[in-house]
Amino acid sequence: MDNIFLEKSDNSPKVIMDKNNALIEFEGRSYPENTFAFYRPITEWLKWYFKFHTQPTTATTINFKLVYFNSATTQIIFEILDIVEEANNKNIKINWFYKEENKNGFEDYEDYAEEFPRLNIEAIVV
Amino acid sequence: MNNDLKVCIQIDDKTIYEFSGKIDEQIMVQSANHIEKLLINNGAKIDKIQNVFELFIETIQNMLNYAYNSMKLENNKRKVFCNFTLSYFTANNLYILDSCNFITVDQKKVIKHKVNSIKDLDDASLRKLIRQKSRSKVDHHEKGAGLGYIIMTRRSSSPIEIQFIPYKKNILKYKQRLTI
Numbered sequence: 001m002d003n004i005f006l007e008k009s010d011n012s013p014k015v016i017m018d019k020n021n022a023l024i025e026f027e028g029r030s031y032p033e034n035t036f037a038f039y040r041p042i043t044e045w046l047k048w049y050f051k052f053h054t055q056p057t058t059a060t061t062i063n064f065k066l067v068y069f070n071s072a073t074t075q076i077i078f079e080i081l082d083i084v085e086e087a088n089n090k091n092i093k094i095n096w097f098y099k100e101e102n103k104n105g106f107e108d109y110e111d112y113a114e115e116f117p118r119l120n121i122e123a124i125v126v
Numbered sequence: 127m128n129n130d131l132k133v134c135i136q137i138d139d140k141t142i143y144e145f146s147g148k149i150d151e152q153i154m155v156q157s158a159n160h161i162e163k164l165l166i167n168n169g170a171k172i173d174k175i176q177n178v179f180e181l182f183i184e185t186i187q188n189m190l191n192y193a194y195n196s197m198k199l200e201n202n203k204r205k206v207f208c209n210f211t212l213s214y215f216t217a218n219n220l221y222i223l224d225s226c227n228f229i230t231v232d233q234k235k236v237i238k239h240k241v242n243s244i245k246d247l248d249d250a251s252l253r254k255l256i257r258q259k260s261r262s263k264v265d266h267h268e269k270g271a272g273l274g275y276i277i278m279t280r281r282s283s284s285p286i287e288i289q290f291i292p293y294k295k296n297i298l299k300y301k302q303r304l305t306i
Contacts, residue, residue: 011151011155031187033203034201034203068179068180069180070183070184070187072187074256074277075260078257078260104176104177107253111253111256111257114257
């Protein structure tokens with residue numbers, strides 16, 4: 001599958017799915033009207049990537065840099081982390097970025113980190 | 127901006143944003159951005175801005191997805207007639223998001239059940255429920271896992287207030303108040 005690069009819009013995030021650099025990144029606002037349709041190619045790409053592309057020696061970085069997101073995106077993030085967890089690849093670094101004064105951002109991190117303890121999701125204050 | 131849009135910039139326990147008309151994704155985004163600017167200018171903290179912003183989006187997307195008179199457009203997008211107001215109460219630093227749209231009688235049962243089943247849960251229980259629903263795949267459908275009302279309850283300062291007013295046969299006016 002080809003890499004996916006999507007520019008951010010007012011209500012959808014910038015998306016990087018770069019197999020060459022082992023970088024997956026979501027940045028910006030995420031509340032597209034058809035959220036599941038927006039993310040479907042992304043979750044399909046992730047399943048392909050972890051099944052066929054990753055090498056044990058290559059570390060994959062996944063960055064979540066989301067500011068506002070809707071409930072459907074909340075669910076999609078769980079789905080993405082489910083895919084990553086099922087891949088059972090030890091060489092993955094997941095970063096959750098949030099603003100220090102943003103209590104919600106940290107609580108979202110806590111929820112994902114507690115739900116997926118094996119993924120060692122890291123909180124990064126920006 | 128849509129001609130139906132009315133914006134009032136008074137902030138003294140009065141309406142700060144008001145809309146009545148047909149709303150689609152583009153107008154929703156414009157309104158959300160406008161509301162964000164109003165709150166920033168009003169000195170709101172980041173969590174408050176995020177809560178108001180996200181609950182506004184959740185409310186409008188609920189309407190687009192489920193309102194009785196929601197119209198299907200190209201690319202699976204939708205447009206719906208609705209109205210909403212956002213008010214600010216200086217005494218307790220609370221924003222009130224009132225909204226109104228049309229639903230069917232059957233939807234009333236679903237909404238009442240969803241709101242009543244979570245209204246007494248504390249924050250920890252709501253967070254747990256979000257995680258459970260997201261991962262269990264129970265109640266999942268093409269529009270989601272039914273997280274909307276849980277997140278709205280979680281981000282609100284008071285329980286969601288709902289009201290159903292008969293409009294015509296099998297159709298009700300659904301009024302919702304979120305205190306944020």
